[in-house]
Amino acid sequence: MAAGSAPKGMCRISDRMLLLVAGLIYLFLYAPIAIVIFFSFNSAKSTQNFAGFSTKWYGELLRDQTILDAFYNSLFVGVAATAIATVIGTLTALALSRNEFRGKTFADSGIYAATVMPEIVVGVSLLVFFVAAGVGLGITTIVIAHVAFTISFVTIVVRARLSGMDRSIEEAAQDLGANPVQTFLRVTLPLILPGVMAGALLAFTLSFDDFVITFFVSGVGSSTLPLKIYSMLKFGVTPVINALSTVVVLVTLVIILGASRFLGRDEAREVRRATEE
Template identity: 50%
Template sequence: MESMEKIRPRSPLIAKLMTAIAFLMLYVPLFALVIYSFLGPSAGPGSPQAWTLEWYRRILVNGEVLDAFNMSIYVGIWSTLVSTLLGTAAALAIERFRFPGRQLFDMITHVPLIMPEIVLGLALLIWFVVLRITLGPFSMILAHTTFSVSYVIITVKSRLQGFDDSLEEAAHDLGASPWQTFWKVTLPLIWPGVLSGALMAFTLSFDDFLITFFTAGVGSDTLPLKIYSMIKFGVSPEINALSTLMLGATLILVVFFFRPSKGAPTHA
């Protein structure tokens, strides 16, 4: 069947050109960044710059950068876990049950996607101060969960929409308790949605700057915050190297994010 692919009309030259320009605009700056991260210091005026891994070495022995990296991972993992749990549960509730305020709840889950980040960041900061929550890793995890949970809800919900309810009834009929039904039937079938939601949550947490900026306490810089503070002293090749590493990590996550969409179908 795959050989029977639909024959498409040839695209006009202008469309190809536009595509090429768009890709250039997107990727040339990234390429520049990557290339600069590998270029060594000039030996003197006129002499060529040599390829080097010096900046990467400096990053990897820089204690502050490593601390920031650890903080990013720490906050990322916890906010991912919490938002995946909450988001999956919320998606199940929205798709499966009819309760008063369900539609409102469904709408509210989309708000963090469209709300200006700076508003959310500021609101969270004020809220944490009111609640006397010390700014630091804990407040960052809470803040990241607030926006990641929406993404998890959306991906899990889309997975649930094609779900044949009689599968759960069948499990129940065969003697499975509601809990067993969830673990043996529902979760395996929505797993691709849960996984891509979780990866998205982690990526968002790892990359976030604005909200983190508002909710990070003293001495709890994440990587994006660290890069920002380093930039204040001028763009150094070390920052290029660090950014390249972050770019690489994000790319790997994105590859994983698009892969698991080929799960088992949710209906026979």
């Protein structure tokens, strides 16, 4: 038994090392954001010395009309893009999860290509496309671009939900005389609704936070919050940027936590599995 206890002791030391390393990596992931949030409450104009607690920079946000405009733009783009992408993404998920057809591999590849294509490539190609098509850059082009890059994410999430669904319930509805539309609205949709909601929330976050693609397809006077933060940064680091960043981070946090509630433990695993395999 002595031989058995030695590795066990070693095991504990290596386990503690692993715990320490994991803790440090979590610290690395969260400390930078925490520092930004911390300095947004600094009463001094400095981002180096904390002079005292104050919320005056948040007041400054509300007084700056260009920031408010950017916020409304972000909100409008997010809601519009999410609505369109959620409908299209859900239809796509329905088509892909329950049908075997020629060209399915191509459709699958297209969906995944859209999620992994470097954003700068998507951004410049859309810029070239809009200019060639004679479409003026503005809020509309931003919405079009955001729909294009969020559809795939909605599809992946809803598809994960569909794959865990028992089809016999739908068959029962049809046996009882429901037509396909009734079956969808009364049976399928309520069952996949959590997946649809989670997909919509993720689409909104992606849209709300996007910088690169928006940077290339926005026109004069169609600034979103990330674009506004970027242009403010050109004039140096200020507590106002920290306050604005804190607001954006909190919006994202609330939405992601909301999405993770809709996306139950099983579905979250299902999403990961569906996207991994």
